[in-house]
Amino acid sequence: MNDSQPGRSTVAVHGPLGRHHPNEPVVQPVFQSTTYVAEVGAEREVLYERYGNTPNQLAVARKYALLEGAEAAVFVASGMAATAMAHLAVLRPGDRLVASRWIYGGTRRLFDEEFGRFGISVTYVDPDQPRAWRKALTRNTRAVFFESPVNPTMRVVDPKTVVQICREQGVALLVDSTFASPINFRPIEHGADVVITSGTKYLNGHSDVTAGVVAGTQSVIDEVTRLARLWGSTLNSHSAWLLDRGMKTLELRVERQNANGLAIAQWASQHPAIAAVHYPGLPSHPDHELASRLLSGFGGMVGLVIKGGPEAAERFLRRLEIVAHAPSLAGVESLVSEPRLTSHKGMSAEARAAMGIPDGYVRLSAGIENAADLIADLRHALDGV
Numbered sequence: 001m002n003d004s005q006p007g008r009s010t011v012a013v014h015g016p017l018g019r020h021h022p023n024e025p026v027v028q029p030v031f032q033s034t035t036y037v038a039e040v041g042a043e044r045e046v047l048y049e050r051y052g053n054t055p056n057q058l059a060v061a062r063k064y065a066l067l068e069g070a071e072a073a074v075f076v077a078s079g080m081a082a083t084a085m086a087h088l089a090v091l092r093p094g095d096r097l098v099a100s101r102w103i104y105g106g107t108r109r110l111f112d113e114e115f116g117r118f119g120i121s122v123t124y125v126d127p128d129q130p131r132a133w134r135k136a137l138t139r140n141t142r143a144v145f146f147e148s149p150v151n152p153t154m155r156v157v158d159p160k161t162v163v164q165i166c167r168e169q170g171v172a173l174l175v176d177s178t179f180a181s182p183i184n185f186r187p188i189e190h191g192a193d194v195v196i197t198s199g200t201k202y203l204n205g206h207s208d209v210t211a212g213v214v215a216g217t218q219s220v221i222d223e224v225t226r227l228a229r230l231w232g233s234t235l236n237s238h239s240a241w242l243l244d245r246g247m248k249t250l251e252l253r254v255e256r257q258n259a260n261g262l263a264i265a266q267w268a269s270q271h272p273a274i275a276a277v278h279y280p281g282l283p284s285h286p287d288h289e290l291a292s293r294l295l296s297g298f299g300g301m302v303g304l305v306i307k308g309g310p311e312a313a314e315r316f317l318r319r320l321e322i323v324a325h326a327p328s329l330a331g332v333e334s335l336v337s338e339p340r341l342t343s344h345k346g347m348s349a350e351a352r353a354a355m356g357i358p359d360g361y362v363r364l365s366a367g368i369e370n371a372a373d374l375i376a377d378l379r380h381a382l383d384g385v
């Protein structure tokens with residue numbers, strides 16, 4: 001073996017490298033067992049699925065930590081569980097969380113509806129205003145959170161100022177990097193302390209596993225693991241095995257999704273039935289320059305504003321034949337959904353518009369299909385709008 005660091009695809013396939021042994025399985029089997037025989041009288045931690053320490057759970061966590069450049073990681077039952085456990089690991093009653101205003105609707109509801117019960121207050125900041133971060137940090141601020149790229153507007157947050165302020169004040173920085181995956185962006189390389197990712201999305205990539213993961217220092221991950229055990233939210237071994245398999249093709253899939261996302265965004269920006277295209281790879285995107293510096297790829301997520309509002313958007317969605325109208329994203333199959341009825345349901349049209357999500361906004365997740373076929377499907381559907 002040469003001494004240089006293995007590439008991301010090699011890590012995604014193999015995890016930590018080591019010599020092969022005769023007769024060992026090339027693929028780690030699923031250990032479909034909730035419990036393991038323990039040595040009588042031994043003090044050593046017993047293996048139990050809810051503890052998150054079975055062979056499949058440990059293998060996938062190790063692989064993901066290597067991909068993020070983190071000391072350690074732990075998988076939990078969903079992206080929401082990862083967000084909840086990560087924050088509860090670093091915040092205590094009386095603490096303040098300073099969060100970006102541009103976040104996934106589920107995360108916003110978790111902060112607004114649940115954190116108060118734990119005595120944690122939340123202040124929201126427009127993340128493109130560097131001074132706003134500094135102003136928002138008070139003496140009791142213990143953590144800062146942002147998501148990037150943002151669901152569903154595809155805005156990109158610059159970590160530079162936030163990292164600097166967090167370091168000065170000794171505050172933990174948590175970043176939800178779901179839309180990027182470690183192929184397009186690795187927050188720890190930019191100074192984040194904790195990475196939160198919905199494994200349901202790019203990591204697994206096949207729309208058949210719900211999972212979440214937290215990566216960071218060993219001490220943070222030990223605390224997240226302790227909480228996940230107590231709150232019963234670790235990921236089961238079978239899902240961990242499926243995720244491990246999905247992750248083997250992570251780089252290949254994401255590269256293709258980056259290419260498909262860009263092709264669709266470029267095509268859509270010329271289409272007369274589309275009022276606006278939100279994609280960081282387009283020069284017209286407000287964060288294009290930042291995204292070009294920060295990201296290794298612009299991603300497979302594209303925001304399309306269909307002219308004619310929700311009625312026109314619905315006509316468009318009904319006519320699609322390859323792209324499926326379904327929530328979630330980042331799988332090999334292309335999906336599309338309307339934030340007004342999913343992630344941002346319950347908000348007024350005005351409030352959504354103020355967040356950059358006008359009526360008629362559809363969020364497209366490019367899969368790995370042939371780009372020309374996807375564009376033909378979108379063109380045909382738009383013809384009937």
Ligand SMILES: Cc1ncc(COP(=O)(O)O)c(C=O)c1O
Pocket residue numbers: 078079080081104106107147151176178179197198199200201210211212328
């Ligand atoms: C950016 C982001 N974070 C977290 C989540 C939550 O993930 P999960 O659905 O796996 O709980 C989502 C889900 O859409 C998301 O888009």
